[in-house]
Amino acid sequence: MKKIGIKKLTVEAFSRYGSFTNMLNPTGDKMGASPVEFFRDGNQQFLGTANVVSYSACVVEQRPWIIDCAEYHNNTYETILIIDSDYLMHVSPAVPEGETPYDNLEVFLVPKGTVITVKSGVWHQAGFPYKGDITHIMCALPERAYANDCVVLSFPEDKKIEVVDEFID
Numbered sequence: 001m002k003k004i005g006i007k008k009l010t011v012e013a014f015s016r017y018g019s020f021t022n023m024l025n026p027t028g029d030k031m032g033a034s035p036v037e038f039f040r041d042g043n044q045q046f047l048g049t050a051n052v053v054s055y056s057a058c059v060v061e062q063r064p065w066i067i068d069c070a071e072y073h074n075n076t077y078e079t080i081l082i083i084d085s086d087y088l089m090h091v092s093p094a095v096p097e098g099e100t101p102y103d104n105l106e107v108f109l110v111p112k113g114t115v116i117t118v119k120s121g122v123w124h125q126a127g128f129p130y131k132g133d134i135t136h137i138m139c140a141l142p143e144r145a146y147a148n149d150c151v152v153l154s155f156p157e158d159k160k161i162e163v164v165d166e167f168i169d
Helices: none
Strands: 002-008 018-022 053-062 069-072 079-084 087-092 108-109 114-118 132-144 151-155 159-167
Touching: 087 159
Parallel strands: 002 108, 002 159
Antiparallel strands: 018 114, 053 132, 069 151, 079 114, 079 132, 087 108
C-alpha cells in the first residue's frame, strides 16, 4: 500500500485546492476594535446557481488512516469548518472526466477552528482526527448537493493510501 506524509496547511501549498481562514486567530481586514472586532470576508464560497446554503454536521471518529475514497462537486465549492480538534484532510486536483486522483493526493493538517473552502472538481472526502478521538465538522453546500452534485470514487484495494504521521514539505 502506498504511504503518504502530512503537509502543514499554508496558503501556498493549499491554493490550488481552495482557500482557508483560521477563525480562532483571525487576521486581515477588520472593522472595529476590541472588545468587538469583525474580520470580514476571510473566506468565500462559490455556490454556482444555488441560492440556498445548507449547513450540515459531520462527526468523524478515529479509525485507521487509510484513504479509500474521494469525492468532488462539479458545480459548487464546499466549505468545511473544523470545529474542535485538529484534522487530517486529503485533497487532489481536479482532473478531466475519467481520470482518478490516486497519484496526486496530498494530506494537510488543518488546525481546529479553521474554515476550508474546496474548489469545484477538487477531490476530497472525510479525513481523520489528528491526535484525538473525534472531530466535529460543519459542511456548507447548496441544498442537496450531496445527492445531485457529488461524484464519489471508492478506491480499489491496490490504490488505497495509508497516511503516516510524519511531516513533509
